[in-house]
Amino acid sequence: MIALFTTRVKSLYPKFTMAERKVADYLIMNGDDVGEVTSHELAKRLDVGQSTVMRFSKKMGYSMFGEMIADISSSADGPCTEIKDEDSPLMVMGKLEGRYCDLLRAAIASNREESLEEAARMVDEAGNILCYGYMESFLLASRLCWSLVGLGKNAVCDEDLIQTKRRLRLLGPEKGLVIVLSKSGEKAESVGVAKAAIDRRVPVLAICDASDNPLSKLATSCLRVVEVADRSTPMTSMGVDASVMLVIDTLIASVYQRDRRGYAGTYREGLVAAFSERR
Template sequence: MEKQVLKNIKRQMDDMFLAERKVADFILANPNETVGLNVSDLAEKSGASDATVIRFCKRLGYKGFYQMKLALAEELGRHQMTGYTDPMDNPKNAGEVIKCLTRDLLRIADLMDNEKANRCAEMICSAKKVYIMAVGNTIPVAMDFSFRLCRIGINARCEPIVEYAVAALANAEKDDLLIAVSHSGSSKYVIQAVEIAAQKNVPAIAVTSSSSNPLAREALFSLLTTVDDPLFGEYGSATHIYDQAVLDAVLYLVSQKLKQSGDIGNIEAVLAEYKI
């Protein structure tokens, strides 16, 4: 496999289909912007389809878009785990790091669709069972949300093993609910879970970074965790504080609705037996 992505694209241009050349032209003209896009964003900006972008990446010898983007980021020297695009903006101490993260969270708050968040909470309260799906390093976030829902009386389930999660979802019923968490919105297993849910007439809500990515398009609606230039990149040390904040907001809304209806369970009383 050619390690230099841009050189590889130029070398294969003559053999590409017209739609693939549109993708190639955009990447060659905007390599730095490409590193920050998801597959759907690149498709839209280049005037192609998601399938064309993926086919283009495979032509270059990569398994998919993410692998191509990773190689391109490394080639451009943007394969850093932390730091802003402009190093001059980087925080100088721990306090400034927290301030930067706070600024990002305030942006997410400004963009939050409160009607959708409230609808999500209502659907959780009325669901017979809530399935929460995530893969990779997002699993701890999903499991934490599932556990905390259980603690306030919601029948929630999150399986850390993909095969178990898919098998469990295959037994879902129409009164259940799926919450799919994926920052990139391009995880095959999470998208597959939403597709399985659709076959079972189970509504799916996405928690993701873009309204145009594959996951968002498959879901009933999305709660967005959009940050333009995150302090922690998506390679290696990606933060999940944005996902956590959105899920915490939903959890708060759920707990308030349960208080109003008098449905808060006695889970704490049960767990108290295991504390000194």
């Protein structure tokens, strides 16, 4: 995951302190040699505090320092996924496959069991669900909304910020739920919807970047995805949505698992109704 790790470091670099940048630079340059290094040993090598090393791994989206080192070590000799000028379409496809797999593994590593269970419980118990995503994230939020509707949930999704906040006023704190999808977790519009919900004591489930960000700090609960901020070429951001889709499908499947019989019946009824309307 060295290529992905490097991309993540570059996207988060402005958020790092000077000491954290020292850690980032060292790991990028010496990823092949970190081996089984501990946080104490790395801090000693770089003449920084152990707390700095631990804080860096947290900002990178890892729950433990060892997870970050394991990712770097296990992928140091992996195939290069950087798309080069001379690559044929088939080579491009192969490299994108590797990048997709890296992003999916990173999303799995970024989410804890208890977070997934809490998110599923929130959705399962909600009576009315409002989904929101800004611009590109709206497409993903809309897909999540329709998946919830397929389970029989009373879910809506609106791209318009003003309309979303109007809908929010109709939600109650007991059975209402707002799901905000923002890959970066920093868009003012998405953070604004979350803040408006929290002000009304409506719980917020965020789906956003694994690093600490304004949205994750506001949310009642959070599911993590991998955002790559580099947009210098079309290739740099390809595959990012794969981690979002994995998290969305995991959430839907986890909700289904809480009442398989009930949700299966609702899903079948919805399919029958849909095909009847088409005829």
